[in-house]
């Protein structure tokens with residue numbers, strides 16, 4: 001594990017991770033906005049084999065009524081985490097480390113397989129932008145549709161349309177069906193709609209890279225504005241410069257585990273160093289007990 005100041009940055013081993021309790025934020029006398037305790041998340045891939053007579057008999061004998069899992073994969077392991085009001089968190093880690101999965105868990109897209117997740121406040125996930133868009137509908141109709149999915153009424157969204165057009169520069173294309181938008185135009189619209197709301201907790205996954213260079217600058221500016229208005233922000237990005245610029249606390253993930261938590265400069269420094277010297281493998285741990293019900 002890379003070295004750093006022991007007073008500020010916490011380096012986690014498995015045993016520390018399991019013994020660390022998540023307590024009330026006594027310093028401020030308030031509950032943290034986000035609390036994760038002993039969280040693990042498992043993906044199960046089901047086989048798509050042909051349904052043979054032999055398999056049918058086996059399933060009857062074994063009294064199985066659902067497909068047999070082909071393989072399972074723990075994308076998150078033993079995560080304990082507290083995020084307080086006003087924190088700007090940047091998450092780093094190599095491909096497949098579990099960063100996006102952690103954001104999806106905080107957005108309640110995935111439930112944990114073990115442990116508890118508490119999120120206090122309205123969450124705006126800039127995660128799968130444009131996921132709810134309909135390519136047959138116009139840009140304008142998609143703005144209203146997406147707003148409805150985020151919980152806004154038609155009237156509330158109509159009041160936001162002008163601002164969205166202003167920001168995206170797509171006013172002239174408002175009546176064009178989305179299927180004729182270029183990928184850059186699509187990304188602009190999705191980003192414009194998703195950032196038009198004022199969330200308490202903002203989750204951003206690699207969204208700083210949308211559109212062309214000029215739009216990326218506008219997007220960053222927009223995120224800065226949102227960051228000023230929201231209570232907590234969590235950014236996942238491989239653009240380390242942006243994380244250094246926008247965040248104060250860093251989390252480093254490796255193979256589904258939180259391996260370090262501390263001031264952003266220290267975490268980024270150690271992470272960059274690790275690309276020259278690989279991160280030691282986390283100690284093998286016992287399978288977490290599954291939550292029932």
Ligand SMILES: Nc1ncnc2c1ncn2[C@@H]1O[C@H](COP(=O)(O)OP(=O)(O)OP(=O)(O)O)[C@@H](O)[C@H]1O
Pocket residue numbers: 043044073075093094095096097098099100101102
């Ligand atoms: N729905 C899923 N089903 C099965 N495995 C999944 C699923 N989603 C993610 N994974 C796996 O979980 C692991 C963590 O993925 P995740 O997308 O969270 O990584 P990441 O740190 O965001 O990576 P990157 O930097 O490449 O975006 C990967 O091995 C990925 O293949």
